[in-house]
Each structure stands twice: as structure tokens, then as C-alpha cells.
Amino acid sequence: MENESWITPLLRQLQADGRERTLNVLPRAGGRFSIDGREYLNFSCNDYLDLSRDPRVLSRAAETMSRYGAGAGASRLVTGTLACHAELEAALASFQSYPAAIVFGSGCLANVGVLSTVLGRSDVVFADRLVHATIIDGIVLSRAKLCRFAHNDIEQLDSLMTRAAAARRPGFRFLVVTESVFSMDGDRAPLRALCEVASRHEAMLLVDEAHALGVFGPYGAGLVREHGLGNRVNACTATLSKALGSYGGFVACSTELQALLINRSRPFLYSTGLPPASVGAALAALEIIRAAPHLGPTLLARAELFRRQLRELGLNVMHSESHILPLLIGDNATALRFSARLKAKGILATAIREPTVPRGTARIRLSVTLAHAEEDLLQAATAIAEAARLEGLL
Structure with missing residues (x-):
């Protein structure tokens, strides 16, 4: 397109900095779903009470x-x-x-x-x-x-x-x-x-x-x-x-x-x-x-179980005191690799990078929802710890 030559260098710079974003097309919203017969737990979803499909x-x-x-x-x-x-x-x-x-x-x-x-x-x-x-x-x-x-x-x-x-x-x-x-x-x-x-x-x-x-x-x-x-x-x-x-x-x-x-x-x-x-x-x-006043407390109890398990496995979830648990990574490249490792294990957890968070504080943001059963969270914590060890984070 005419007069758009300035865009390509900007996109290349985003790539070089590890800050390029792309769209991931998913089959449905929510905390869990299947793609080509494989089930995924989605920890990047804000449908906290699992009501979007109720x-x-x-x-x-x-x-x-x-x-x-x-x-x-x-x-x-x-x-x-x-x-x-x-x-x-x-x-x-x-x-x-x-x-x-x-x-x-x-x-x-x-x-x-x-x-x-x-x-x-x-x-x-x-x-x-x-x-x-x-x-x-x-x-x-x-x-x-x-x-x-x-x-x-x-x-x-x-x-x-x-x-x-x-x-x-x-x-x-x-x-x-x-x-x-x-x-x-x-x-x-x-x-x-x-x-x-x-x-x-x-x-x-x-x-x-x-x-x-x-x-x-x-x-x-x-x-x-x-x-x-x-x-x-x-x-x-x-x-x-x-x-x-x-x-x-x-x-x-x-x-x-x-x-x-x-x-x-x-x-x-x-x-x-x-x-x-x-x-x-x-x-x-x-x-x-x-x-149903129990919905919020139930979600927070599951988040506390997940947070406790992650910490026991040696993972840094910062000062989380809610259903949002950030795994601090640091640099963009490591956060992107870590996110890819988790996807290979059936866990969708997006790498959050600058400018969403300050430079040098790239992280994996884990959002717990009521679509995640307690067993899901315990299994996910183990898989996350395994991925962290492969990245040298543990």
C-alpha cells in the first residue's frame, strides 16, 4: 500500500525486541477447550466464574x-x-x-x-x-x-x-x-x-x-x-x-x-x-x-491452592493475593519460550511483556477460573514446574 513503507521497520523492531504480538484463533472462549482432540487448560482467560457459556x-x-x-x-x-x-x-x-x-x-x-x-x-x-x-x-x-x-x-x-x-x-x-x-x-x-x-x-x-x-x-x-x-x-x-x-x-x-x-x-x-x-x-x-454468593469464595480458595502449590514447587508468584498469579520471568525471550513449553503440555498461558508490564519484568500471567477443577490446578502446577526446570528457572 502506498505511503506505508514506514510500517515494516517498526514491525521488524518489535520482532527484534521480542515484543511482536499475533492473534491466536481459538475454537471457543473459556477456561478449557479442545483443539484437534487435545484438551487445553486456558490460564489466559478472564471468564473467572465460567459464566460465558452458562x-x-x-x-x-x-x-x-x-x-x-x-x-x-x-x-x-x-x-x-x-x-x-x-x-x-x-x-x-x-x-x-x-x-x-x-x-x-x-x-x-x-x-x-x-x-x-x-x-x-x-x-x-x-x-x-x-x-x-x-x-x-x-x-x-x-x-x-x-x-x-x-x-x-x-x-x-x-x-x-x-x-x-x-x-x-x-x-x-x-x-x-x-x-x-x-x-x-x-x-x-x-x-x-x-x-x-x-x-x-x-x-x-x-x-x-x-x-x-x-x-x-x-x-x-x-x-x-x-x-x-x-x-x-x-x-x-x-x-x-x-x-x-x-x-x-x-x-x-x-x-x-x-x-x-x-x-x-x-x-x-x-x-x-x-x-x-x-x-x-x-x-x-x-x-x-x-x-450464589459462594462463587467468589470458591474461586479464591482454588486460587489459594494453586498459589500454595506453585510456591512449594519453588515458583515466584510475586505478591499475588487474588485469582491472578504472575510468574515472574524477566526477559521477553525466556517468557516466550516458557509460554511455548506450557502450550506443548496443554496449558495456554500467554507471555506478558513490555509495554503491558515494565521492561525486565516479563511474566506468565495465570488466571484461575471456575472451569479449573482442583485436580487441574495441581496437575498444572507440576507441569509448570517441569517447564521452569527446562528453562533453568528452578
Whole structure:
């Protein structure tokens, strides 16, 4: 194609750096499946509660699509708000114990949408060093000043906010943003301490609950609910595509913030409403989770079994305290070879590399789901240890 000669050198450089990505086409989603008669355990899937193939979820998705159509047909502010959208937003607000909720086209759009709306160029946002890339994208679009504090370092955050306060003018906003469960490390944020610091400096607090929703908290409502901090956290973002097994994202917030997002959030204003099938699937998943409060604790118990077994075998799962277990490798080439060795043993576990994680911290990210039985996890731990020995990591 004309005027695209600059692309090839970039791709070659990605290859040379061990950072090239390609798409893997799989027969289905979920934590386990077969390819050409061979069964694989998928540890790179975020379908934590194994709901994406649940017959109740599939049935509700089909029913909702049959009633409302395959697509919403317009943006939400035109004619793209259907009754099912309103039902889902009410259900999410109730589930999160917030006055309101607003659904976006994805978790990415929810983060970008809320941050680019509540912040402006005169504001300052304080973000944990390891927050998700979509949070950084939203901050960049807002043009607010970004201050990053060391991962979960409350003292450094307090110091940064104290210094910034000296130059703060009336009307200039401060916002602190974190993930509750960090997507690549599997550890948790000190939410109560973050609330204290944010309150002391008169700052808003935004928490991304993408990996906590459905797993932690009462009836899977997340870590903000678990700690009883809903009245101190201005807004929570999350996705419908992980524990809920559907697609989309949302912001749980005050009615005032919801109204502002409806009026000012560009990712909301200029996107077609979420497809009805995805809405129906999410509604069914919420009902299942609320009726089965044991799902999250069961998943966390299996993750703890897996984590304990991996550590007993000498593997470094960093500071994981959730269903996400990172195996720290270091360099890209070794991580890619290790991932290939695992695939040969029937384990799909993607090598996570820069820029998703900092340079020199390439890893294998293992996501435990309810599709993984305890026996699967014990056998997988043994296979992972064998692959690690072959790579000289043990």
C-alpha cells in the first residue's frame, strides 16, 4: 500500500525486541477447550466464574436479542437507549450500592470516558504506577497533570499531594485513581488508606474494580463494598466481560456524575448503545452471582491452592493475593519460550511483556477460573514446574 513503507521497520523492531504480538484463533472462549482432540487448560482467560457459556446466560442473551434486535441502532442520546439498558444500569447501581450507574461500550471506554470528563488541564491526578493502560489513556485525553506514585506507596502519595497542594488554586480538582485488584500483579490496593489520604487532601477517588467484580466482596460486589467504602469512593469502574462473561463496561457513581457523563463523556455520546445480547447476558450473570454468593469464595480458595502449590514447587508468584498469579520471568525471550513449553503440555498461558508490564519484568500471567477443577490446578502446577526446570528457572 502506498505511503506505508514506514510500517515494516517498526514491525521488524518489535520482532527484534521480542515484543511482536499475533492473534491466536481459538475454537471457543473459556477456561478449557479442545483443539484437534487435545484438551487445553486456558490460564489466559478472564471468564473467572465460567459464566460465558452458562446456559442461563446464553438463554437470556438470545431472548434479549430476539426482543430488542441484534444492535441498539443508535447512540444512547439519540434512540439507542433501550429498556434493557435502563434495566442493566439499575441492576449495576444496586449491585454496587451506588445511586446510579452508566454503561459504556467496554471497560476501556468506561475508564477513558469518566477520566476525560471529570478532569481538565488545570487539575492533577495521582495514579498508582501500575494502573491499567486505559486509565493512563483517559488521563492523557483529559490533559490533567499526571503524578504517578510508587505501587501501593501511601506515604509517597501523601507527599506528592502535599507538594501539589501548595500550588493548588480554588476550583482546581485533585483525583486519586487505582485498581482494586491489579491486573498484572494480582495484588490488592490499600483502599482504606487511599480513602484517608484522598479525604485529607480533598481529592476525588476513582477505583477500577474490573478484576474484583464478581469475585470479592458481598455477593461478588467488589472490594470497595467489602471494605464498606462506597460512600468514600466517588466512582467505581468495571467491565462486564470478565466475571460476568459478557461484554461492556460501566461506571457506578452518584446521580450527578451520571448526568455529567451522559452530557459530556465523548466515548458515551458518540458510541452506539451496547448490543442487547450483551445486556441480557450481563443481567443473567448478575442474577446468578447474587443467588450464589459462594462463587467468589470458591474461586479464591482454588486460587489459594494453586498459589500454595506453585510456591512449594519453588515458583515466584510475586505478591499475588487474588485469582491472578504472575510468574515472574524477566526477559521477553525466556517468557516466550516458557509460554511455548506450557502450550506443548496443554496449558495456554500467554507471555506478558513490555509495554503491558515494565521492561525486565516479563511474566506468565495465570488466571484461575471456575472451569479449573482442583485436580487441574495441581496437575498444572507440576507441569509448570517441569517447564521452569527446562528453562533453568528452578
